[in-house]
Amino acid sequence: MSGAKDSETFGRRLREAVRARGPLVVGVDPHETLLRDWGLADDPAGLRSFSLRVLEACAEHACALKPQSAFFERHGAAGIDALEELLALARERGLLTVLDVKRGDIGSTMAGYADAYLRPGAPLEADAITLSPYLGFGSLAPALELAAEHGKGVFVLALTSNPDGPEVQHAVTAEGTAIARAVAESAGERNLAELSATGAEDEHGWGSTGLVVGATVGAAPAELGIDLAATRAPLLAPGFGAQGAGPRERDEVFGPAAERVLVSISRGVLAAGPATAALEARTRELAAAYAVPSAG
Template identity: 45%
Template sequence: MTAFADRLLAATDAHGPLCVGIDPHAGRIPDLFGGDTPDGLENWGLAMVEAAAGRAGVIKPQSAFFERHGWQGMRALTRILEAAREAGLIVLMDAKRGDIGSTAEGYVSAFLAQDAPFPCDALTINPYMGLDTIEPHVAAAEANGKGVIVLARTSNPGSADFQSRNLEGAPLFERVVEALGPAMGRLKGESGWSGLMLVTGATGPDEARRLRMLAPDALFLVPGYGAQGAGASEALAGFQQRGNRLTGGVVSASRSVSFPPEALNADSLDDWRTAVTAAINAAQADLFSAAGG
């Protein structure tokens, strides 16, 4: 069994650091897919998987946008996850779950178990409730070759409210990362990188560099590139020079690659595909170039 970290590295080595967000925002699903309905989400998501395959190694569906449509939305999500797996894409499930032991086991069964109904390669987790709430995910990831992505320093302004405040001598988000040290070791692959990933917003490059010092082996998931305002060099602030380029995680883009203006108004699937694949290729090239190609 190949460790998740090594699979992620192979995917980004092959395609570049872009992670394509699958975020079906209300009002943005083109009519040609069926609009903002469960079927529209499914058709659009399957087309996004097809557009991403071969151009990016990693996708990140956002659960909230599917939950909007209730169980039918979750059924659409399931079919998109299955298609992504068949296409060989690595799936980072962005659901930001977190709960106590027996309940955490429920989320593990849903997302990280071998036969999980929502099949994915890694799951985002909120650390507020403490290490015992993260442990079931780490144990499952260790057993099943999966990853765990813990929120550290997020990309929104509200990250200043608690995450960046001083907890006994260091920002809370650094305390979270410190506490995750043993888990990082357990999910380390042959590449030396760990599948205990950290979320470090692209809007906080200084914090990302600081986290890289604290957690030299953790892969980063960097949101906030593109529509949220950060450029490629800020997004890669926490990456490391290895060989001839910067590496150490993925940079996610959602609106900028899935809803470019030409795609929103596309009259045909061909036009839509042309617009979206161009946006994916452009983001990948932008990041690849900033990483030193």
């Protein structure tokens, strides 16, 4: 498998970030209500102030930031400018970014999305993006290949925390396999190939093709026959904090894969604002609460 050397892979960089700062991923979700609660205008200037405060507060205690692109896009070009600035400043601080865009298309369109977010030097360059595989896992190939080439990562939707997710994710293929399981196994195949090519085949290696698996999905992975540990995927897990999941759910839902869970929290951190000191204290508190004995 072509791609970056082990020292340059996203999986390796992410694993090191989790070891250094813990598994907390802070969502940057500047929706209208939250901006108002922070005393900020719902405009590009408000977005910029919001984003920079979150970055400043979280840079030392989170392994990554996860900006939700939609809240920036709704402000047009000026909102995208604010997102570009946030991504660039996080990169300068050495903080990984997962841009939540959930892109999923085919052919040259998928290649265009990949180029927009995963190409080094692109205005919206991030370390990883979220992808939707529901036009077929193979449709993601342009993004997967560009990510591998440049040491970037992706997180593919597998078992999401929204209540309507099972309508598609639990459905079965013509071969009788749950779609979520097929997605997870496809990601696992890529990760095993990457780890083999980079000489990181030991049991603690992290691949660069991650999965989005909600912390509130209960026994679904086991019921669908999904061996999350075998995928070697980092697991971006929404559902913690305001949605009800905590450290116990991490252990119960993810089992042997719990050390690769990225605890994604937005409201649970952002509600502590607008003061930077309060945001930093909440981030430090949550990072400690979700610390694991070993990050693998």
